[in-house]
Amino acid sequence: xxxxxxxxxxxxxxxxxxxxxxxVMICGENGKFSAGADIRGFSSPKRGSSALGPIISLIEQSKxxxxxxxxxxxxxxxxxxxxxxxxxxAHVKARMGLPEVTIGLLPGAEGTQRLPRLIGVPAALDxxxxxxxxxxxxxxxxxxxxxxxxxxxxxxxxxxANKV
Numbered sequence: 618x619x620x621x622x623x624x625x626x627x628x629x630x631x632x633x634x635x636x637x638x639x640x641v642m643i644c645g646e647n648g649k650f651s652a653g654a655d656i657r658g659f660s661s662p663k664r665g666s667s668a669l670g671p672i673i674s675l676i677e678q679s680k681x682x683x684x685x686x687x688x689x690x691x692x693x694x695x696x697x698x699x700x701x702x703x704x705x706x707a708h709v710k711a712r713m714g715l716p717e718v719t720i721g722l723l724p725g726a727e728g729t730q731r732l733p734r735l736i737g738v739p740a741a742l743d744x745x746x747x748x749x750x751x752x753x754x755x756x757x758x759x760x761x762x763x764x765x766x767x768x769x770x771x772x773x774x775x776x777x778a779n780k781v
Contacts, residue, residue: 625698626672633679640778641679643702644686644771645695653693653717669694669726673701682781686774687711687762692750697728700735704777705762707753708770713761719748736760 625643632638645651654669676683676698685691685702691713699705699713707713715724715732723729724745733741736759744751756762766773 622669622672626675629675629679633681638681640682640684640781642684642686642774642778645688649689650687650691651695651698652690653695669697673697673726676701682778684774684778686770688770693717694726697724697726700728700731706764706766706770706774706777707756707762709753709765709767711753712750713756714748714750715745716748718746
């Protein structure tokens with residue numbers, strides 16, 4: 618939603634401007650990182666100025682390490698947000714993917730460029746063209762996530778952020 622995008626953008630800008638902030642951790646609520654955009658919103662008029670692509674670029678360009686704590690799902694734009702982060706930690710039960718292709722939409726926030734750079738073209742093409750969800754353990758093997766945990770993903774992400 619535009620509210621979430623604006624809050625993410627504002628939070629990132631505040632963190633980058635605050636010298637006491639050494640790293641940033643991005644997580645979702647209620648056991649879900651992000652299921653991406655609500656497609657029902659595609660037919661409504663655009664309000665506000667926040668767009669996902671520039672926000673992900675803001676994440677990627679941060680001089681402070683940004684860690685994604687992925688629980689539940691990171692799908693579509695949610696996965697694209699995680700791809701913009703410098704590090705990704707996923708709960709063992711997390712699922713990731715770009716399912717929008719199954720309804721004829723291409724990932725719109727440069728996920729089709731970031732994913733191949735991270736995991737290689739063959740594996741990325743499989744995920745991009747099929748829309749399949751991959752489990753955290755497979756994501757780890759592919760290099761999509763840096764660590765898989767069975768316990769508290771947020772605490773693990775904070776620990777990693779403090780380490781780097």
